[in-house]
Amino acid sequence: MKVVAKTANEAMAEAMRQINPDVVAAYPITPSTEIVQIFSRFVADGEVDTEFVPVESEHSAASACTGAAAAGARVMTATSSQGLALMNEVLFVTPALRLPIVICAINRTLSAPINIHCDHSDTMDQRDSGWMQFYVEDSQEAYDSVIQAVRITEEAFLPAIVSADAFILSHSLQRIEMLEDEEVQDFIGEHKTPYSVLDVDNPITVGPLDLQDYYFEHKRGEAEAMRKTPPIIKKVDREFGERFGREYGLIEEYRIKDANKAIVVMGSTAGTAKEVVDTLRQDGEKVGVVKVKAFRPWPREDINKSLEGLEYVAVMDRAEGMNGFGSPLFTEVRSSLYEIDKRPDIYGYVYGLGGRDVKPRDLKKVFDDLKKVESGKKIERVNYLGVRE
Amino acid sequence: MAINLKELSKQGDFLTSGHRACAGCGPAIALRQALLAAGKDTVVANATGCMEVVTTIFPYTAWKVPWIHSLFENAAATISGVEAAYKALKRKGKISKDINFIAFGGDGGTYDIGLQALSGTMERGHNILYICYDNEAYMNTGIQRSGATPYGAHTTTSPAGKKIPGKTQWRKDLTEIIAAHDIPYVAQATISEWRDYMGKVQKALSIKGPKFINVLAPCQLGWYYKSEDTIKIANLAFRTRFWPLYEVENGVHRITKEPKKAVPVEEWLKLQGRFRHLFKDENRKIIEKIQKRVDERWKRLKALEEAGL
Amino acid sequence: MAEKKRGWKELPIGAIIDEAGSSEKFKTGDWREGRKPVLNKDKCTNCLLCWIFCPDSAIIVSNNEMKGFKYDYCKGCGICANQCPIGAIEMVPEEE
Ligand SMILES: Cc1ncc(C[n+]2csc(CCOP(=O)(O)OP(=O)(O)O)c2C)c(N)n1
Numbered sequence: 001m002k003v004v005a006k007t008a009n010e011a012m013a014e015a016m017r018q019i020n021p022d023v024v025a026a027y028p029i030t031p032s033t034e035i036v037q038i039f040s041r042f043v044a045d046g047e048v049d050t051e052f053v054p055v056e057s058e059h060s061a062a063s064a065c066t067g068a069a070a071a072g073a074r075v076m077t078a079t080s081s082q083g084l085a086l087m088n089e090v091l092f093v094t095p096a097l098r099l100p101i102v103i104c105a106i107n108r109t110l111s112a113p114i115n116i117h118c119d120h121s122d123t124m125d126q127r128d129s130g131w132m133q134f135y136v137e138d139s140q141e142a143y144d145s146v147i148q149a150v151r152i153t154e155e156a157f158l159p160a161i162v163s164a165d166a167f168i169l170s171h172s173l174q175r176i177e178m179l180e181d182e183e184v185q186d187f188i189g190e191h192k193t194p195y196s197v198l199d200v201d202n203p204i205t206v207g208p209l210d211l212q213d214y215y216f217e218h219k220r221g222e223a224e225a226m227r228k229t230p231p232i233i234k235k236v237d238r239e240f241g242e243r244f245g246r247e248y249g250l251i252e253e254y255r256i257k258d259a260n261k262a263i264v265v266m267g268s269t270a271g272t273a274k275e276v277v278d279t280l281r282q283d284g285e286k287v288g289v290v291k292v293k294a295f296r297p298w299p300r301e302d303i304n305k306s307l308e309g310l311e312y313v314a315v316m317d318r319a320e321g322m323n324g325f326g327s328p329l330f331t332e333v334r335s336s337l338y339e340i341d342k343r344p345d346i347y348g349y350v351y352g353l354g355g356r357d358v359k360p361r362d363l364k365k366v367f368d369d370l371k372k373v374e375s376g377k378k379i380e381r382v383n384y385l386g387v388r389e
Numbered sequence: 390m391a392i393n394l395k396e397l398s399k400q401g402d403f404l405t406s407g408h409r410a411c412a413g414c415g416p417a418i419a420l421r422q423a424l425l426a427a428g429k430d431t432v433v434a435n436a437t438g439c440m441e442v443v444t445t446i447f448p449y450t451a452w453k454v455p456w457i458h459s460l461f462e463n464a465a466a467t468i469s470g471v472e473a474a475y476k477a478l479k480r481k482g483k484i485s486k487d488i489n490f491i492a493f494g495g496d497g498g499t500y501d502i503g504l505q506a507l508s509g510t511m512e513r514g515h516n517i518l519y520i521c522y523d524n525e526a527y528m529n530t531g532i533q534r535s536g537a538t539p540y541g542a543h544t545t546t547s548p549a550g551k552k553i554p555g556k557t558q559w560r561k562d563l564t565e566i567i568a569a570h571d572i573p574y575v576a577q578a579t580i581s582e583w584r585d586y587m588g589k590v591q592k593a594l595s596i597k598g599p600k601f602i603n604v605l606a607p608c609q610l611g612w613y614y615k616s617e618d619t620i621k622i623a624n625l626a627f628r629t630r631f632w633p634l635y636e637v638e639n640g641v642h643r644i645t646k647e648p649k650k651a652v653p654v655e656e657w658l659k660l661q662g663r664f665r666h667l668f669k670d671e672n673r674k675i676i677e678k679i680q681k682r683v684d685e686r687w688k689r690l691k692a693l694e695e696a697g698l
Numbered sequence: 699m700a701e702k703k704r705g706w707k708e709l710p711i712g713a714i715i716d717e718a719g720s721s722e723k724f725k726t727g728d729w730r731e732g733r734k735p736v737l738n739k740d741k742c743t744n745c746l747l748c749w750i751f752c753p754d755s756a757i758i759v760s761n762n763e764m765k766g767f768k769y770d771y772c773k774g775c776g777i778c779a780n781q782c783p784i785g786a787i788e789m790v791p792e793e794e
């Protein structure tokens with residue numbers, strides 16, 4: 001083990017180096033460019049055996065990655081925002097072909113207006129594409145999650161996006177504990193592939209046309225693969241924990257056991273929320289945080305178990321759902337809770353769009369709102385935090 | 390590398406019967422001939438389009454070589470990923486066989502929506518052969534114009550109407566666009582001149598680096614002619630010099646097969662319903678215009694060849 | 699021709715087709731519209747031009763010889779008859 005200071009970009013690039021994928025096809029975009037740059041240097045210096053494909057667009061990055069994975073290679077890439085959006089069409093193909101690929105994504109908002117800063121609109125745009133999605137809180141988790149994702153994707157035969165907040169994580173130095181190269185190799189093991197188009201002696205046809213008679217069956221199979229991912233993720237996470245001492249779960253509960261109010265949140269804001277909870281706890285408030293790490297698969301059971309019995313919950317979305325109601329995390333948490341008996345009163349908060357800073361006092365205001373509700377006041381079901389009126 | 394049909398017939402087909410292309414489909418011939426020339430150890434990436442659709446209707450596939458389809462515009466990017474994987478796995482000793490990598494795309498998937506991915510793949514120098522089967526329109530979606538559709542042709546999005554007589558733009562010269570990428574081998578072929586075409590496929594596959602072949606493949610449905618005339622029309626395209634057969638090897642143009650005497654382009658046009666309206670008196674001048682263009686392009690090609698360029 | 703349609707649990711992973719050339723199970727011979735090719739073996743020189751031009755891989759060749767047509771697949775396009783340099787293939791009306 002080595003203790004170093006790394007940004008999330010650097011940490012993910014280091015994880016990629018240690019994973020030593022067969023193929024990386026990537027295209028630059030702020031703020032994930034650095035991952036591609038650092039990795040290119042690893043290639044140039046012979047620190048990896050990777051075939052690096054400097055494609056002419058993210059559409060081609062995702063296409064080349066998908067082709068390479070179908071050829072039995074271990075494949076990774078990195079992107080952000082518009083890049084992820086340009087990949088959209090391909091991103092629906094990869095999981096349907098059941099190919100394990102890992103994308104290191106840096107969460108940056110989508111145009112327009114063009115803006116290079118943090119929010120989750122880019123990955124939220126891909127939430128129904130069939131990729132697993134893991135949101136991380138810090139550089140350490142970014143590093144660990146990328147390594148775990150290799151194992152998870154190759155057991156589930158589904159691809160995964162590991163995403164870290166733009167600049168807040170991608171460009172700020174944090175202390176991380178790095179594993180030894182051999183430990184990483186030993187943990188991820190030999191690459192597993194569901195099939196390979198390079199097997200010319202056993203030719204297969206990948207990506208055929210379905211008519212009305214088979215499309216539904218194929219999609220049902222793909223959906224089942226996603227349904228089966230929670231135990232795989234937990235198993236890999238547990239093994240990682242046993243070996244290296246860090247475990248994350250599908251969600252993380254923070255001071256939730258005796259709480260009556262909680263914030264549900266993803267990404268780096270979870271750290272801020274924990275601080276706020278610590279402060280409020282000193283004043284005797286019974287507050288907690290649920291950090292959602294895996295947004296896909298949707299951790300319905302874990303969410304319900306942790307929120308059951310709570311009285312007031314605020315769900316924080318760093319993305320606008322544009323449905324005239326609530327954003328994705330809010331609507332999904334709310335819909336999960338429908339099936340439990342003791343449902344909390346639940347409110348949605350849209351925050352931090354386009355990199356708008358979220359300070360502890362902002363999150364304190366959210367708890368204050370919940371307190372107002374507790375005292376009988378009415379507030380809006382969905383609220384905007386930190387926007388000028 | 391002489392092509393011997395008797396020898397080739399012994400290896401069997403890699404594009405089998407039972408696919409659902411129209412009777413007399415030119416593109417199906419283009420694919421079949423290419424695979425016969427390439428042989429068994431070949432991996433194919435295919436763009437969305439007629440050929441992808443008719444050959445792989447689940448649970449049936451007409452392919453006897455490994456085949457991958459992902460999307461419409463990304464056949465070149467897909468094959469570049471497959472080839473990159475091959476290189477990496479070979480370096481790591483996980484695979485040793487020599488394998489051909491071929492991408493097939495229609496003119497829509499190649500001249501138009503897939504041009505960027507193709508250009509990138511060519512520029513990056515992947516060891517692949519991209520074959521554009523050019524049937525001069527988007528056939529799979531019902532005969533819409535493409536950048537490859539010839540001047541004057543009727544398509545469903547360039548209909549011959551009362552005011553506008555079919556397509557009013559010249560086709561783009563994709564073969565030259567790809568040649569401008571300075572890659573080792575670029576060629577133009579037609580399915581009637583199978584010896585020339587299959588020889589080009591074999592030659593391309595013997596060269597390392599990115600290669601491109603643009604093969605004219607008539608479509609009876611979209612060109613509006615009788616199904617038995619596919620080869621005849623492919624041949625006339627060459628004999629009228631509408632579609633010259635040539636190659637550009639390391640930047641040098643060479644005409645590989647030259648019609649002894651040029652047939653007037655009208656002879657080619659008149660067999661195809663998509664040009665029928667050009668034979669009305671008021672449109673006759675368009676035929677002259679097309680002939681003039683064909684002559685100019687031929688002169689240009691000859692000049693390039695003669696100059697050793 | 700009618701194969702039993704499989705349920706989702708019975709399908710290969712990733713929607714792949716793992717049986718190369720399985721389209722041979724799908725017969726396209728009934729697409730012919732009233733005419734079929736017939737070979738005059740006396741005339742045929744086994745040049746195999748019909749074989750190289752057939753879009754449906756429906757010309758039977760064995761031991762370097764043109765042996766006839768796979769009528770299960772031949773769609774009756776007529777290219778072979780049109781291209782045979784010595785007229786050894788004729789398109790003839792098909793009886794029902
Ligand atoms: C992004 C995208 N846009 C449009 C389509 C619809 N589409 C499918 S095939 C096709 C035309 C194919 O034309 P071409 O490449 O010439 O092949 P052909 O069908 O003529 O063989 C189109 C427009 C698509 N599949 N994907």
Ligand code: SF4
Nearest residue numbers: 410411414439608610
């Ligand atoms: S429409 Fe044209 S290209 Fe498509 S299958 Fe029919 S003949 Fe072939």
Ligand SMILES: [Mg+2]
Nearest residue numbers: 495496526527
């Ligand atoms: Mg076309």
